[in-house]
Structures are given as structure tokens and as C-alpha cells.
């Protein structure tokens with residue numbers, strides 16, 4: 661199966677409980693938990709605030725766990741900053757697992773041997789998600805540091821050897837060569853990763869860089885990614901990839917992926933920080949979801965982020981039974 665059975669069944673239960681039983685129109689699927697804005701790298705596509713924070717300004721573990729409770733999301737993606745720099749990471753992961761949530765630990769992998777392996781045990785609820793934006797030369801360029809690719813690959817291999825579930829996460833930028841992306845998929849398949857997430861880069865308001873794509877660029881590149889997805893174990897759904905390739909359209913579902921940061925709840929979405937608040941009720945009840953779903957804001961113009969649209973794929977499934985069958989086959993046979 662492309663996604664472990666327990667993640668799939670818990671996600672379906674969550675949808676049935678919230679959508680059918682409670683009749684909710686909107687509810688979070690994923691919590692993006694950013695316990696700190698400190699990082700050991702300063703990648704060129706990263707929002708400035710996400711790697712310049714001080715360690716002393718990190719969130720306490722109890723505050724993170726309260727956010728897990730408040731959001732109710734079955735999946736918690738721990739990112740940042742670099743989460744392996746967070747000193748209380750073992751305690752945080754234990755607390756999330758105790759609450760029966762699934763964790764994606766999003767990391768550049770440089771500190772895995774020092775801060776994760778041997779300190780946090782493999783668990784069926786824990787997936788390690790390693791950032792890799794290309795082969796050696798490209799990835800080291802994106803991370804603005806030599807040797808990052810080699811260390812990340814060494815840590816992926818070590819994680820797999822120790823029994824962790826390890827996937828990778830690749831962002832496609834304007835300069836990304838799709839032949840190289842295919843080479844990366846071939847290489848990662850060869851070392852046995854459990855899945856590869858590929859998504860289009862998004863121009864953060866705070867990143868002054870010319871590496872991001874327009875909607876046309878995204879569609880052109882993702883037509884090729886769609887082809888590649890038929891040969892490799894990509895974890896982006898085929899419907900999402902068709903959307904990114906411009907072959908179908910969806911409204912955004914920014915409420916599906918809520919973001920908790922060292923400044924509080926960030927709204928309306930992972931990418932846009934119009935407002936931060938410490939109150940879950942204020943964030944959830946006062947964000948104009950209908951406006952952001954419509955994608956009419958100029959900041960939404962070139963966005964095809966999986967955090968906004970994968971949930972739209974799932975939400976539309978009941979009205980497209982053919983897609984439901986396709987998705988089930990894609991997951992079972994992947």
C-alpha cells in the first residue's frame with residue numbers, strides 16, 4: 661500500500677466522524693506544528709521567519725500538545741524551523757503518539773544521528789520526511805551548503821536500516837529540471853524509500869527570490885511529473901497532480917491544514933500569515949474561509965500547494981465515484 665493501512669483507516673474514520681456524523685463542512689486533516697523558527701540551514705526557498713528565530717523563543721511542549729488537541733487533526737506534521745534542533749523533541753513525539761495521532765517529522769536530516777536515532781524509537785505512527793530538492797549539486801545549491809545531499813542520503817539509509825518509515829519531500833522550482841527529478845526518483849527508489857512527495861514551490865511574501873513558478877510554469881512541469889508518477893511511488897494523489905498540471909480544477913481547502921507557530925495560529929493558511937493569534941476559537945471562527953477557498957486573493961494566484969488542495973481532492977470524492985475507485989486502486993496497488 662502507498663500509505664500504511666492505519667493512516668488510511670484513521671483518516672477515513674476522521675472524515676466519517678466529522679463529515680457524516682457531525683455534519684461539519686470544514687475540519688482540519690493535518691496540523692502543521694512549527695515548535696520553533698530556528699534552523700541549522702538557510703535554504704534559498706525558505707521563508708525568512710522560518711529559519712531566523714531564536715531557540716529560546718520555541719514553543720513549550722505543553723503548548724504544542726494543546727494545539728494538537730485543539731485542532732483535532734489525525735495527522736501532525738512537525739516542521740519549523742528544523743524540528744531536530746528542538747531539545748524536547750522526544751517528549752513532544754511521545755505526547756503526540758499518546759494522543760493516537762500520526763506524525764510526519766519534516767527534516768533536513770543533518771542531525772538525525774545525533775538527535776533522533778537511538779533517542780526516539782521507530783513507531784508505526786512516526787514517519788520521517790526528508791527534504792531533498794534534487795541530486796547532489798542542485799540540493800546543495802538550494803540548501804546553500806555543500807555536503808547536505810550526501811548527509812541526508814546517509815541518514816535516509818540509516819533510518820531505513822533501523823526500521824523507521826522514511827519518505828522524501830521534493831519542491832519543484834522554476835529551475836528544476838524534470839529529467840533530474842526523474843533521476844532522483846530512480847535513485848531514491850533504488851535505496852528503498854517508502855514514498856516520495858513532490859509539490860510545486862510557492863512564493864512566500866517574505867522570500868525575495870526568482871526561483872518560484874507562475875501557474876503556467878507549474879502546469880507545464882507537472883504534466884511531466886504526472887508521467888513520472890506512473891513509474892515511481894509518489895505520494896501525491898493522481899488527482900492532485902492532474903490539478904497541478906492544469907487538467908482539472910478545485911477550490912482551495914486552507915482549513916484542512918492548520919498551522920501553529922511560535923507566534924500562535926497562523927491564518928489563513930500555511931503560506932499566508934495575514935494574522936496570528938493564540939486562540940484556536942478566534943483563528944477558526946474568524947478566518948473568512950469562504951473567501952480563501954475561492955482563490956480570488958492575489959496571493960493565491962500561482963498557488964498549487966498540496967496543503968491547500970489534497971483535501972479538496974478528498975472532499976470532492978463523493979461526487980466523483982470514478983475518482984474514488986481510482987484513488988483506492990492507487991493506494992492499494994502503489
Ligand code: SF4
Nearest residue numbers: 912914929960963968
Ligand atoms: S490557494 Fe494557496 S495561498 Fe491561497 S489560501 Fe489556498 S493554500 Fe493559501
